[in-house]
Amino acid sequence: MKQICVVGVGYVGLVTASCFADLGNSVVALDVDEKRIENLKKGIMPIYEPGLEELVRRNVKSGRLSFTNSYEEALDGAEFAFIAVGTPSGVDGNADLKYVESAAKSIAHSMTASLIIINKSTVPIGTGDWVADIVKGAQPKPIDFAVVSCPEFLREGSAIADFMSPHRNVIGSLDKDAANKVAQLHLPLRAPIVITDLRTAEMIKYASNAFLAAKISFINELADICEAYGADVKEVAAGMGYDARIGRHFLDAGLGWGGSCFPKDVQALAYMAKGKGLNPRMLNDTVVVNYDRRKAVATHVEKLLGGDLKGKVIGLLGLAFKENTDDMRDAPSVDISTALISAGAKVRGYDPVARKAAAPLLPEVEIFDDVYNMTDGCDALIVVTPWNEFKQLDLERVKDLLNSPVIYDGRNIYDPTLMKAMGFSYRAVGR
Numbered sequence: 041m042k043q044i045c046v047v048g049v050g051y052v053g054l055v056t057a058s059c060f061a062d063l064g065n066s067v068v069a070l071d072v073d074e075k076r077i078e079n080l081k082k083g084i085m086p087i088y089e090p091g092l093e094e095l096v097r098r099n100v101k102s103g104r105l106s107f108t109n110s111y112e113e114a115l116d117g118a119e120f121a122f123i124a125v126g127t128p129s130g131v132d133g134n135a136d137l138k139y140v141e142s143a144a145k146s147i148a149h150s151m152t153a154s155l156i157i158i159n160k161s162t163v164p165i166g167t168g169d170w171v172a173d174i175v176k177g178a179q180p181k182p183i184d185f186a187v188v189s190c191p192e193f194l195r196e197g198s199a200i201a202d203f204m205s206p207h208r209n210v211i212g213s214l215d216k217d218a219a220n221k222v223a224q225l226h227l228p229l230r231a232p233i234v235i236t237d238l239r240t241a242e243m244i245k246y247a248s249n250a251f252l253a254a255k256i257s258f259i260n261e262l263a264d265i266c267e268a269y270g271a272d273v274k275e276v277a278a279g280m281g282y283d284a285r286i287g288r289h290f291l292d293a294g295l296g297w298g299g300s301c302f303p304k305d306v307q308a309l310a311y312m313a314k315g316k317g318l319n320p321r322m323l324n325d326t327v328v329v330n331y332d333r334r335k336a337v338a339t340h341v342e343k344l345l346g347g348d349l350k351g352k353v354i355g356l357l358g359l360a361f362k363e364n365t366d367d368m369r370d371a372p373s374v375d376i377s378t379a380l381i382s383a384g385a386k387v388r389g390y391d392p393v394a395r396k397a398a399a400p401l402l403p404e405v406e407i408f409d410d411v412y413n414m415t416d417g418c419d420a421l422i423v424v425t426p427w428n429e430f431k432q433l434d435l436e437r438v439k440d441l442l443n444s445p446v447i448y449d450g451r452n453i454y455d456p457t458l459m460k461a462m463g464f465s466y467r468a469v470g471r
């Protein structure tokens with residue numbers, strides 16, 4: 041049993057804390073957000089993540105997991121302190137490190153014994169060294185510590201499974217003893233462990249996210265070519281994916297990526313490259329191709345409706361940036377509804393779990409609690425998020441409720457032949 045403190049109780053921090061507790065460690069999870077901690081103490085989750093509530097409840101009950109706002113309390117007896125605070129985009133696309141800086145300073149002020157500080161947040165190359173300088177500078181008296189990078193690769197929606205069965209754990213530090221101790225902590229996960237230096241570990245995270253984002257932008261560019269020549273991008277992706285060098289994952293054409301990671305991480309990597317006088321052309325184009333997907337949706341729907349969106353009522357199936365999460369950060373639904381509204385349409389939305397999170401970001405969108413109520417009186421539907429619930433819709437009922445049977449399937453969840461046979465005016469992506 042190890043004593044662990046996790047700083048930042050968001051998507052990554054809460055999953056990290058509860059999974060390490062479930063592995064038998066004693067974990068204190070800390071956040072500066074008092075309401076968040078107060079709610080967690082009452083068993084109220086700050087985010088939607090499948091299985092998380094039960095995992096938290098089980099580990100709180102066993103006494104292995106607790107929550108606090110106090111750094112002193114969280115660091116008391118801790119051998120490891122994970123930093124899992126947000127690193128949002130700054131004004132120029134750089135990663136804004138203000139939360140990391142403040143967490144590092146607070147750790148420095150409150151630590152009373154030697155500590156391994158492990159950075160789980162996604163941070164620019166060199167941040168580990170910078171954190172070490174901050175801690176050294178802010179300590180009231182010198183106490184031994186090491187800084188280790190251990191980037192997180194979990195995906196929202198399958199975060200617990202991803203954490204518990206990772207493809208690999210990356211551990212970066214120049215301090216071999218600290219790196220080995222962090223490796224020991226991860227041994228129960230039975231995944232390959234890549235031990236490297238701090239900067240390389242930081243780069244592995246950005247490189248992985250940028251590659252995955254580029255893969256999606258690539259298949260989306262192919263989708264347009266498929267559409268222009270009458271090929272089916274879904275079958276193209278399947279045919280490509282059997283090749284082990286390519287792989288099937290992240291080859292789903294659609295409305296592109298969004299969320300809390302890819303947008304900011306690709307831009308932060310490009311920013312880092314530019315900072316050294318490099319010209320990251322592929323990264324730049326990965327971003328451009330992605331956001332063009334969102335811009336094109338209003339035009340596609342306009343065409344399906346015969347040329348005018350003025351006064352038309354459009355329903356969005358899904359608001360979260362992806363399925364199985366309530367995360368609305370950089371969700372395509374926001375850009376898509378803005379474009380539809382500026383073309384004169386009235387926009388409605390439905391999402392199985394993200395309605396509350398979506399409301400402040402979509403003030404002009406009428407958000408419904410029921411998908412069929414939303415559909416009633418719409419002129420067209422757009423599939424924005426591929427929730428399973430939408431794959432099982434009663435499409436006959438949907439057709440009856442719509443003013444005109446128009447569906448733009450931005451996630452390719454329906455069968456085009458079937459949709460046309462049912463009488464829908466249906467358009468998919470790259471098919």
Ligand SMILES: NC(=O)c1ccc[n+]([C@@H]2O[C@H](COP(=O)([O-])OP(=O)(O)OC[C@H]3O[C@@H](n4cnc5c(N)ncnc54)[C@H](O)[C@@H]3O)[C@@H](O)[C@H]2O)c1
Pocket residue numbers: 047048049050051052053070071072073076124125126127139140142143146160161162163192193194195196300301
């Ligand atoms: N969300 C993901 O899917 C994911 C996956 C892999 C990596 N990451 C990376 O992990 C990091 C965290 O992301 P997230 O989505 O969990 O963020 P989040 O916004 O959900 O959570 C961050 C938490 O940190 C807290 N916080 C901020 N400053 C603090 C401080 N000084 N002390 C204590 N708590 C503080 C906030 O109140 C918030 O609860 C980011 O760098 C992100 O890029 C995220």
